[in-house]
Amino acid sequence: MGFFDSLRHNKNEESTVNKDKGKKSSKREEKRAKREQEELNKEQAKETEHTQEVDEAQQTSQVITDKQNKKSSQPVSDTPKIPVPSIEYDKITDDVLEDEADIKHPRSYAQKKPITHAIGQTKIIAIINQKGGVGKSTTAVNLSAALGARNKSVLLVDLDPQGNATSGLGIDKGEIETDVYDLLLGNADPEDVIIPDIYEGLDLIPATINLADAEVVLVNEMARENRLKDAIGTLRGKYDYIFIDCPPSLGLLTVNALVASDSLLIPIQCEFYALEGVTKLLGSMNRVKKRINSSLTIFGVLLTMYDSRTTLSHQVADEVRKFFKQTVFKTVIPRTVKLSEAPSYGQPINVYDPNGKGCQAYDALAKEVIARG
Ligand SMILES: Nc1ncnc2c1ncn2[C@@H]1O[C@H](COP(=O)(O)OP(=O)(O)OP(=O)(O)O)[C@@H](O)[C@H]1O
Numbered sequence: 001m002g003f004f005d006s007l008r009h010n011k012n013e014e015s016t017v018n019k020d021k022g023k024k025s026s027k028r029e030e031k032r033a034k035r036e037q038e039e040l041n042k043e044q045a046k047e048t049e050h051t052q053e054v055d056e057a058q059q060t061s062q063v064i065t066d067k068q069n070k071k072s073s074q075p076v077s078d079t080p081k082i083p084v085p086s087i088e089y090d091k092i093t094d095d096v097l098e099d100e101a102d103i104k105h106p107r108s109y110a111q112k113k114p115i116t117h118a119i120g121q122t123k124i125i126a127i128i129n130q131k132g133g134v135g136k137s138t139t140a141v142n143l144s145a146a147l148g149a150r151n152k153s154v155l156l157v158d159l160d161p162q163g164n165a166t167s168g169l170g171i172d173k174g175e176i177e178t179d180v181y182d183l184l185l186g187n188a189d190p191e192d193v194i195i196p197d198i199y200e201g202l203d204l205i206p207a208t209i210n211l212a213d214a215e216v217v218l219v220n221e222m223a224r225e226n227r228l229k230d231a232i233g234t235l236r237g238k239y240d241y242i243f244i245d246c247p248p249s250l251g252l253l254t255v256n257a258l259v260a261s262d263s264l265l266i267p268i269q270c271e272f273y274a275l276e277g278v279t280k281l282l283g284s285m286n287r288v289k290k291r292i293n294s295s296l297t298i299f300g301v302l303l304t305m306y307d308s309r310t311t312l313s314h315q316v317a318d319e320v321r322k323f324f325k326q327t328v329f330k331t332v333i334p335r336t337v338k339l340s341e342a343p344s345y346g347q348p349i350n351v352y353d354p355n356g357k358g359c360q361a362y363d364a365l366a367k368e369v370i371a372r373g
C-alpha cells in the first residue's frame with residue numbers, strides 16, 4: 001500500500017470513526033435533552049407544590065383571621081379574664097403616711113425644752129468595744145432613754161459612720177444637714193448639730209455616712225485626737241450624761257472618744273470569744289491615759305445578750321467577772337427579740353416595749369449607773 005492509499009485508508013477509517021462519533025454525540029444529545037426535560041418537569045412540579053403550599057397557608061391564615069374576626073365581634077364580657085392581683089392603693093397610701101409620721105424630723109437646738117431638774121456634774125462616757133455587734137448601739141440608745149425617763153438630761157453622740165444610734169432613735173438620716181463630722185472638722189458648733197428632745201430628756205448628735213471620711217481627712221489635721229474633746233467639752237454642765245456610741249474599730253474616731261471621755265462603758269456579749277480583743281482595747285486605753293487623758297477609767301463592764309438557759313452564758317459571765325471584778329454591772333442584758341426589733345421602729349425599748357424584759361434590764365442598768373455617781 002502506497003502513501004496515498006494508506007492516507008485514503010486512514011481517511012476511511014477516520015470517516016468510520018467520525019460516523020461512530022456522530023452516532024455517539026446524537027445519543028448524548030438525546031440523553032441531555034431527556035435530562036433537561038426531566039429537570040424542567042421537576043421544576044414545574046416544585047412550582048406547583050409551592051403554589052399549593054402558598055394557597056394552603058393563605059387558606060389557613062384566612063381561617064385564623066376569620067376566627068379572630070369572629071372573636072373580636074363577640075361581646076367583651078365573653079372574653080376570658082386574666083387574673084390580675086388587685087392593689088389596694090388607699091391602704092398603701094395610708095401605710096406610707098403612717099410610716100412618715102413615725103419619722104422624727106430634726107429640730108433646732110433653739111427649740112429645746114428648758115430643763116426642769118438640776119443638772120449634776122456632766123459625765124462623759126464612751127460606749128466602747130472594737131468588737132462588732134456586741135450591743136454598743138443598743139446600749140447607747142436604751143440606756144440614754146432609760147436615764148432620760150428617770151429625769152436625767154442626756155446627750156447621745158453617735159460616733160459611728162453606720163449611724164445605728166441615729167436611725168435607732170427614728171431620725172431620718174436623709175434630712176440631716178449637719179452631723180458629728182462637721183463638728184469634728186470645726187465647721188459647726190455643737191448647738192448647730194444637736195437634735196433636741198428626741199425622747200424624754202434625750203438629745204442627739206447624729207452621724208451619717210459622711211463620717212466615714214473623717215479618719216482620712218483628719219489624719220493631716222492639727223490636734224486630730226482632740227477634736228471631739230474640744231467640741232463637746234463646751235457642753236459640760238449642760239447635761240447629766242454624755243454618751244458616745246463608738247464604731248467597731250480602734251481608729252482615729254475611737255481615739256477621739258478615748259480622749260474626750262471621763263470613763264468607758266464596755267459591753268461584752270455572752271458568746272464564745274467574749275474577751276477576744278479586750279486586751280487590745282485596754283492597751284489603747286492605757287496609751288491614751290499615759291499621753292493625753294490621765295484620768296480615764298473604766299466606768300463599767302456590761303454583759304449583753306445573756307441567755308440564762310445556756311451554760312455558755314453562765315461560763316462567759318463567770319469568766320468576765322473574774323477578769324474585771326467589781327467593774328462588771330450586776331445588771332445583765334438578756335437576749336430578747338423586742339430589743340432587736342425596736343431600732344426598726346426608731347424607738348428605744350422603753351417606748352417600744354415598756355413592760356418587757358429588755359426595758360426592765362435597761363432601767364435597772366440606769367439605776368446602777370446613777371448609783372455609781
Ligand atoms: N439584748 C439583745 N437581745 C437581742 N438582740 C440584741 C440585743 N442587743 C443587741 N441586739 C442585736 O444585735 C445586733 C448588734 O447590736 P448593736 O448594733 O447594738 O451592736 P454594736 O456593738 O453597736 O454593733 P457595731 O459594732 O456594728 O456598731 C443588732 O441587730 C441588735 O438589734
Ligand SMILES: [Mg+2]
Nearest residue numbers: 136137160164
Ligand atoms: Mg453600733
